[in-house]
Amino acid sequence: MTRLAFKMHLNEGQKQEYIKRHNEIWPELKKLLKDAGVSEYSIFLDEETNTLFAFQKVSGDGGSQDLGKTEIVKQWWNFMADIMKVNPDNSPVTIPLEEVFYME
Template sequence: MERFAWKAKLLPGAKAEYIRRHNEIWPEMTELLNNAGIHNYTIWCMGDELFGYYEAEKGVDFAAKAQAGSPVVDRWNEYMKDVMRMEIDPQTGTAYQLEQVFFHP
């Protein structure tokens, strides 16, 4: 199982709305995540910094391609742009993957 981690920033005063939107995540978005093999998806917040992590049972490349080519993800990203900023890797079309420097199983 490969792991993927990303970071982003909340816009000022947007934390409550960011949480609300994730508490009401669209069923088609959870279906896309499941089909992409994305599990144990977790997002943490510290101040205005977001840190996301998920496990990709079909591999990170497969998950990235499934997300990058999805109109659902495009709509979600548009929906979220007024509450957060995330840099997108032009090579994958998804968030930049953080470099893993330590792992303890």
């Protein structure tokens, strides 16, 4: 099991919309993530900076950000592009974080 963490940026004033959209996550997207080996996925918000911190446990070859070639993930990125910082292909701008401590 691999633990992955990365950060993203939420646009100002979009907290409630971001929460709403994730509370209504598409079943087919959730299934894709689970089938890809993502067993845990948490996203936290630092409201002072609008920084989103994401954490995943993954048993496959990569995390959620490695599924960008699938049509459902592309659709999700397009759906989320208006409320967060994105790349030209509408994928979220993500910054991988290095794990420097872990206590089991």
